Amino acid sequence: MALSLSRQKILQEWKLYLFVLPSLLLVVTFAYYPAASAVYHSFFEWSGGYTKQLIGWDNFARALHDTTLIDSFKTVFVLIVFNVFKMIPSILLAVLIHRLKSDRWQYIYRVLLVIPMIVPALVTLFIWKFFFDPNLGVLNHVLDFTGIKTLLVSLDHFFHWGIFFDNVPIGWLAQPELILPSLFIWGFPWIGAVGVLIYLAGLQSIGQEVYEAAELDGIGPIGKFFYIELPLILSQVRLSLTLLIIATFQGYGLQLLLLGDSGGPGGRGMTPGLWMYNRAFIAGEFGYACAIGMILFVFILVLTLVNNRFVRVEK
Amino acid sequence: MSAALSDAVGSRRKKDWPKHLFIWGFLAIELLPLYMMAQVSFKNNAEFIRNPWFPSNPLHWHWENWAFAAKLILPYVANTVFVAVTGTFAMLAFAVFGAYFFGRYKMPGSGLLWSAFMVLMLLPGIANIVPLFSLLKEMSLLNTLYAIIIVSVAGGQAFNLFVLRSFIEEIPKDLFEAAEMDGATHLQRIFHVVLPMSSSILGTLAILAFLGMWNDFLLPLIILRDKELFTLGVGLIYLDGEYVKQWGQIMASYFFAAIPLIILFLFTMRLFVRGLSQGAIKG
Numbered sequence: 182m183a184l185s186l187s188r189q190k191i192l193q194e195w196k197l198y199l200f201v202l203p204s205l206l207l208v209v210t211f212a213y214y215p216a217a218s219a220v221y222h223s224f225f226e227w228s229g230g231y232t233k234q235l236i237g238w239d240n241f242a243r244a245l246h247d248t249t250l251i252d253s254f255k256t257v258f259v260l261i262v263f264n265v266f267k268m269i270p271s272i273l274l275a276v277l278i279h280r281l282k283s284d285r286w287q288y289i290y291r292v293l294l295v296i297p298m299i300v301p302a303l304v305t306l307f308i309w310k311f312f313f314d315p316n317l318g319v320l321n322h323v324l325d326f327t328g329i330k331t332l333l334v335s336l337d338h339f340f341h342w343g344i345f346f347d348n349v350p351i352g353w354l355a356q357p358e359l360i361l362p363s364l365f366i367w368g369f370p371w372i373g374a375v376g377v378l379i380y381l382a383g384l385q386s387i388g389q390e391v392y393e394a395a396e397l398d399g400i401g402p403i404g405k406f407f408y409i410e411l412p413l414i415l416s417q418v419r420l421s422l423t424l425l426i427i428a429t430f431q432g433y434g435l436q437l438l439l440l441g442d443s444g445g446p447g448g449r450g451m452t453p454g455l456w457m458y459n460r461a462f463i464a465g466e467f468g469y470a471c472a473i474g475m476i477l478f479v480f481i482l483v484l485t486l487v488n489n490r491f492v493r494v495e496k
Numbered sequence: 497m498s499a500a501l502s503d504a505v506g507s508r509r510k511k512d513w514p515k516h517l518f519i520w521g522f523l524a525i526e527l528l529p530l531y532m533m534a535q536v537s538f539k540n541n542a543e544f545i546r547n548p549w550f551p552s553n554p555l556h557w558h559w560e561n562w563a564f565a566a567k568l569i570l571p572y573v574a575n576t577v578f579v580a581v582t583g584t585f586a587m588l589a590f591a592v593f594g595a596y597f598f599g600r601y602k603m604p605g606s607g608l609l610w611s612a613f614m615v616l617m618l619l620p621g622i623a624n625i626v627p628l629f630s631l632l633k634e635m636s637l638l639n640t641l642y643a644i645i646i647v648s649v650a651g652g653q654a655f656n657l658f659v660l661r662s663f664i665e666e667i668p669k670d671l672f673e674a675a676e677m678d679g680a681t682h683l684q685r686i687f688h689v690v691l692p693m694s695s696s697i698l699g700t701l702a703i704l705a706f707l708g709m710w711n712d713f714l715l716p717l718i719i720l721r722d723k724e725l726f727t728l729g730v731g732l733i734y735l736d737g738e739y740v741k742q743w744g745q746i747m748a749s750y751f752f753a754a755i756p757l758i759i760l761f762l763f764t765m766r767l768f769v770r771g772l773s774q775g776a777i778k779g
Contacts, residue, residue: 187604196682197597201609204594204653211628211650212616218627229630274522277515290519291769297526299757300533302711303732304750308529310736311743319532322548370525378769431622434714438733454622461626462718474623 219471219478227468229461240472250473253444253451259361260452261429265422267371272418274372275380276410279387291381294374306438309367313439315350320366324351354439357447364450367435376421383414423488427481433458453477533754537561537747544743558744565748571724572731575641577756579727580709583645587705588698590649591656596686598657599664600672616654629718639721647719648709656701663694699767703760710757728753 223240227233244250278290300308312319324330330345337345344358345351353363387409395405411418433454436444442459444451451459453473461470536544538557597603598610628647629638637643667689675685691698713729720730735749761768 191604194601194603197601197603200593200682201597203590204613204657205609207590207646207650208613208616208653211631211647212619212624215624215627215631216619218631219623222627229633270522274519277519281512281515283512286516288769290523292765293523294526295761295765295769297530298707299754299761300530300750301728301753301757303713303729304533304753305529307732307736307746307750308533311532317545317548317743319528319548370522372522372526433622438713438736457622457626461629467626467630470626471623474626478619478623 219474222468223472223475225468225471226466227471228465229467233468236468240469241476243469244472244476249448249451250453250456252448253453253456256361256450257430257452260364260432261426263365264425264429267368268376268418268421268425270371271373271376272380272411272414275377275384275414276406278377279381279384279410287381291378294372294377298374303438305368306435310354310439313353313363315352315355318353320353321350355446357445357449360440360445360447360449363439364435367439379417379421380414383417384410387413423485426484430454430481430484431477533747533750536743537565537751539744541743561742561744561748562751564745565752568735569728569731569749569752572726572728573752573756575725576710576727576729579641579644579648580706583648583709584702584705586645587649587652587656588702591653591660591701592686592690592694592698594653594657595660595664596682596690599661599667613654613657617658625714625718632719638719639725640719641725641727643719644709644712644715644727647715648712652705652708656705659697659701660694663697664690667693696767696770699764703764703768706760707757 222233224235224237225233226236226239278287281287281290297305311317315321321330324333330351333345333351334347337343342358344356351359353359353366391409392405395409400408431454433452436450436452436455437458439445440450442455442463444455444459454477457470457473457477460466460473535551536548538554538559538561539547539552540558540561543552543556594613598606632638632643632647637646671689671693672685675689680688710728712727713733716727716729717733720726723734726734732749732753735746
């Protein structure tokens with residue numbers, strides 16, 4: 182009965198399927214087919230051409246002993262920790278703007294926040310690369326001017342790092358030890374306009390009376406943050422956290438442009454994604470690159486499943 | 497009474513000034529790249545080294561930096577506008593059609609099809625990039641702008657379908673039924689009911705799609721080889737490699753790369769701020 186009904190529906194309204202067809206064709210051709218092809222080719226020695234050789238699990242065995250790949254996983258976990266920390270200023274800024282009494286100023290700040298978005302992301306990246314320049318860069322100027330450089334030099338004397346010296350400009354993207362610190366500083370003060378606006382949307386549901394009640398109970402500004410504001414934007418925070426971790430995990434654009442395709446001096450900025458790019462497009466080892474892609478896929482899938490299981494977003 | 501009220505408001509305002517100070521601090525650093533880009537674009541290297549922070553005298557501005565940048569960057573800007581406009585339009589058109597199917601009707605198999613799209617949001621794009629490259633090679637789409645458009649449009653389907661479906665589901669059923677009574681075809685229903693009812697979310701999605709394609713450089717970097725086809729992404733990367741010395745010219749080029757976005761934001765700022773502030777993109 183149910184079957185005949187749905188068959189009737191298909192016969193009557195078959196035209197409806199035409200509406201989903203273009204999206205489906207696109208997705209099958211440019212997402213599902215490449216994904217399947219990546220699984221298939223990860224078992225081959227393949228340099229992108231017509232000749233390929235089945236080598237079974239060899240690519241994966243090689244990945245297990247690939248020290249660059251293993252180090253790149255360590256690097257990417259450090260970067261994830263950095264990026265999670267970098268979420269804090271956006272949350273704080275959203276709360277600060279939300280607590281302003283004047284609606285007009287709230288709107289003005291929202292607009293001002295969006296303005297930096299007119300700078301293309303790539304340009305922001307290159308301007309930061311320019312900020313890092315040892316001689317001309319803004320960063321070294323600021324450190325000299327504020328005396329932080331002197332502090333760093335004396336710390337260096339004390340701990341024998343051998344990184345910071347008087348009268349020698351700090352080589353931010355040039356010295357292996359400074360690659361990770363540079364990637365940490367990158368983008369200071371780490372405000373994401375879209376993120377702030379989305380947090381503000383979550384905060385909007387707090388009525389003035391909630392604050393007044395909290396004040397009567399003698400809850401201070403910090404208490405208000407943890408008891409009132411954070412719970413309300415928690416679902417947004419969790420969502421951006423998930424997206425951020427996944428994006429950092431597979432990211433390589435930033436590293437490619439700031440540090441080059443071998444991860445910069447000493448390969449300290451090498452991430453798994455960048456190593457995959459390097460193997461495919463620099464070394465021409467497409468089969469091995471596919472295997473790295475598979476390993477990344479499994480990691481990301483597990484991360485997503487763990488997230489869906491334990492970090493449930495309440496509606 | 498009114499004096500007491502304004503007094504109360506005044507004291508509340510006064511308590512806000514540390515917050516304003518903090519916010520301005522954040523914003524100042526956030527706007528620093530934009531400021532540096534603007535003021536350095538009028539200097540030559542000597543002036544820049546002598547005076548890195550403050551704008552130089554407008555009488556001595558080096559407009560030739562801008563002339564140089566225009567000649568270099570405008571072809572890239574044209575290519576990128578073509579890619580981003582066509583891509584945004586196609587991405588949203590297909591997604592609206594698909595979302596109409598999912599949001600308005602429960603056809604046999606639609607649940608399965610829906611999961612097929614949603615799984616893609618979990619699939620890391622990075623694992624696909626190598627086979628995608630060889631697929632484009634086989635389709636002889638490598639080194640064409642169409643390749644970037646098609647791949648971006650395909651890549652945006654899952655997210656846009658996800659957002660649009662919930663919006664179409666919330667459109668009152670009566671509107672569709674009234675249209676059906678009047679004998680409107682599905683296409684007419686999309687144009688006369690769906691589009692007007694979801695215009696604000698479509699605007700926000702369009703801006704996000706446009707920005708995404710404007711900023712993309714990984715895909716163009718892999719796909720494009722000929723200089724005439726470069727989009728801004730690849731063009732700026734080559735500029736970074738070739739002309740490292742002339743900061744004024746580089747900054748002027750960066751400014752040209754931003755001009756279309758400035759125009760876009762001038763017209764859509766309100767829509768964009770409102771769209772995101774209302775939680776148009778729901779968690």
